[in-house]
Amino acid sequence: MDIKVVSIEREFGSGASFIAERLAKRLGWELLDQSLTQKIAELAKVKPEVVSRCDEHNDSGLYRLAKVFARGSYERILPTTGQESFDTDRMVQLVTQVIEKAGEKGNAVIVGRGAPWILRNRKDTFHVFVYAPREDKVKRVMSLGKTEAEAVELVDTIDEERRAFIKRYFGKEWPTRHLYNMMINSSMGEDYVVETILNSIHSYSALPHMQTR
Numbered sequence: 001m002d003i004k005v006v007s008i009e010r011e012f013g014s015g016a017s018f019i020a021e022r023l024a025k026r027l028g029w030e031l032l033d034q035s036l037t038q039k040i041a042e043l044a045k046v047k048p049e050v051v052s053r054c055d056e057h058n059d060s061g062l063y064r065l066a067k068v069f070a071r072g073s074y075e076r077i078l079p080t081t082g083q084e085s086f087d088t089d090r091m092v093q094l095v096t097q098v099i100e101k102a103g104e105k106g107n108a109v110i111v112g113r114g115a116p117w118i119l120r121n122r123k124d125t126f127h128v129f130v131y132a133p134r135e136d137k138v139k140r141v142m143s144l145g146k147t148e149a150e151a152v153e154l155v156d157t158i159d160e161e162r163r164a165f166i167k168r169y170f171g172k173e174w175p176t177r178h179l180y181n182m183m184i185n186s187s188m189g190e191d192y193v194v195e196t197i198l199n200s201i202h203s204y205s206a207l208p209h210m211q212t213r
Contacts, residue, residue, distance in 0.1 A: 003201050004106030005125040007115035009175060012158040013137025013151070014186045016130040017111060022194045024109040032102055033111040040094045046086045092169050112162075116179050117170045126201050129175050129183040136187050 006023065010016030017033055024031035032039075041048040092114070099118045102108045103125060110119075116127045132140075134155060141151035159174075166174040177183065182200050186193050 003124055003126045003205050005103050005119060005122065006109045006128060007119055007125060008109065008111050008128045008130060009116050010112065010130040011132060011137065013141045013155050014130045014132040015140055015190055019130060019186065019190050019193050020109050020111045022190065023197060026194060026198060029107040029109050031109050036095065036098060036113060039098050040091060043094050044086050044090065050086055051091060114166065114170060117172065120179060126204060127180045128197055129180045130186050130193065131183065132186045
């Protein structure tokens, strides 16, 4: 059986989004990363920024009480008119539908959003976890225009939010190491990581247990 889907989970600042983009181009597959936000917004009939607010974050206590504030990559106030019914619970329902459909269709590289858990029973999916040393993650985030203080805060908090998100909606620890076919350090370079993933997919597809599926 050939691999039809690659899911990429990642530590924030590891460069996984760039790796996923290059991998999708090499494979000639669809990349589902930021485009997932747009797809979910269309299904929910809300603005993309409303979906971004819930993306891999649990609803904050304040949001549950007031439906006004929520934490994304920075603090923001969102309009409440017409958007109150969309929260993280609804986002997870829709993202599950979108990812399951992408898994059935195949030829997709999917970044985060619980994809390794949603697609865990598909034998044609190759799961990757990308990580990096903390100092490398901070430098990478700073290269995108953040100050050092901002980069440190993002690196130190966003993965904690992802951990809480996976714990709440999938009941598991993050990362769950046995879920992944490979875990790789991006400090070796994005091109090297892409080549390693491609080679690993090829080798994995050739294993005897894959040929008998």
